[in-house]
Amino acid sequence: MTGVAPAPVVSAAMVQEAAERITGRARRTPVIDWSVRAEGSRVEVTLKLELLQHVGSFKPRGAFNRILSAPALPELVVAASGGNHGLAVAYAARELGIRAAVYVPVTAPKVKVDGIRGLGAATVLVGNSYADAAEASYERAGEPGALYVHPYDQNEVVAGQGTVGLELDQQAPELTTVLVATGGGGLIGGIAAWFGRRAQVVSVEPHGSPTMYAALAAGAPVDVEVGGLASDALGARRIGVHGFLSAQAANVKAVLVSEAAIVEARRLLWDDLRVAAEPGGATALAALLEGAYRPSPSERVAVVVCGGNADPCDLVVAGTDLRSPQARRPPADGPAPRGVRRAKGELRAS
Numbered sequence: 001m002t003g004v005a006p007a008p009v010v011s012a013a014m015v016q017e018a019a020e021r022i023t024g025r026a027r028r029t030p031v032i033d034w035s036v037r038a039e040g041s042r043v044e045v046t047l048k049l050e051l052l053q054h055v056g057s058f059k060p061r062g063a064f065n066r067i068l069s070a071p072a073l074p075e076l077v078v079a080a081s082g083g084n085h086g087l088a089v090a091y092a093a094r095e096l097g098i099r100a101a102v103y104v105p106v107t108a109p110k111v112k113v114d115g116i117r118g119l120g121a122a123t124v125l126v127g128n129s130y131a132d133a134a135e136a137s138y139e140r141a142g143e144p145g146a147l148y149v150h151p152y153d154q155n156e157v158v159a160g161q162g163t164v165g166l167e168l169d170q171q172a173p174e175l176t177t178v179l180v181a182t183g184g185g186g187l188i189g190g191i192a193a194w195f196g197r198r199a200q201v202v203s204v205e206p207h208g209s210p211t212m213y214a215a216l217a218a219g220a221p222v223d224v225e226v227g228g229l230a231s232d233a234l235g236a237r238r239i240g241v242h243g244f245l246s247a248q249a250a251n252v253k254a255v256l257v258s259e260a261a262i263v264e265a266r267r268l269l270w271d272d273l274r275v276a277a278e279p280g281g282a283t284a285l286a287a288l289l290e291g292a293y294r295p296s297p298s299e300r301v302a303v304v305v306c307g308g309n310a311d312p313c314d315l316v317v318a319g320t321d322l323r324s325p326q327a328r329r330p331p332a333d334g335p336a337p338r339g340v341r342r343a344k345g346e347l348r349a350s
């Protein structure tokens with residue numbers, strides 16, 4: 001394209017500025033150390049519990065940074081979202097005393113739509129996918145005094161999400177590897193911008209929505225088909241250019257995981273830690289359980305648990321079960337828990 005300036009790659013300095021800008025607005029979420037059994041051996045991991053962020057995901061970081069970077073506070077913020085970004089924009093608007101209009105696909109989980117409404121945002125249900133909702137939102141964003149807050153493809157949003165990486169670096173300075181779920185690439189782009197090549201950042205996506213995986217293979221963002229149980233969070237059709245450029249510069253690796261591994265990761269977080277992650281929030285952990293990413297013994301690994309907005313009822317597959325992992329496992333010829341595939345290579349993490 002001629003006449004279009006290339007997007008600036010988000011830098012660690014931009015992430016640092018974002019951290020200062022959103023101090024007091026976003027929570028500094030805790031980390032915990034955990035030992036998880038993956039493929040028959042124990043892996044020590046640091047979990048960044050970002051699902052404890054306001055409104056249940058990392059998204060307020062980017063929303064606040066985008067809004068507070070504007071030359072003057074807008075009168076109205078406009079967003080399109082499958083859920084978590086909408087919650088974040090509605091929350092940020094409420095905290096800053098401004099109006100929000102959030103365009104949400106009709107397929108978005110009820111728990112997220114109810115939350116957006118409850119925060120006082122004008123909520124417009126439209127279309128079957130994020131792309132449909134986004135299309136409908138652009139017109140509103142042209143109103144005088146309105147500011148558009150993209151869920152992932154604005155450098156202020158990417159830099160804001162990168163503050164997850166900055167905090168993690170301060171909380172666990174010896175890390176060598178950070179596993180992050182990817183949808184449109186805002187979160188991983190920001191974390192990669194912070195760490196650069198000081199740590200290996202690994203993108204984890206379901207086979208059903210491989211935006212980063214496909215883009216790294218093609219050398220540029222490309223459209224992919226999206227679907228699956230984490231698609232309300234990870235179902236962007238194409239990785240954003242800002243996140244992609246930052247991930248590429250940091251030499252991010254990309255791996256894919258099965259739906260069964262995501263179900264297992266959620267179950268394990270709940271059974272072992274009473275951490276209630278949503279599917280997108282448990283996706284990064286699934287890479288360890290399934291062996292999609294196999295750290296060497298010398299690696300110090302962190303996993304970002306990035307969201308918790310799901311109906312908690314689907315966490316408990318067969319009732320709350322505090323027995324040992326052995327006792328809990330179904331007999332080899334018995335029925336597998338709902339959503340867990342019993343097949344060759346069945347997951348054995350617990």
Ligand SMILES: Cc1ncc(COP(=O)(O)O)c(C=O)c1O
Nearest residue numbers: 084183184185186187233280307
């Ligand atoms: C819980 C959760 N995890 C991960 C992502 C992916 O983030 P990004 O689109 O910045 O890659 C999202 C996006 O909505 C999300 O809600």
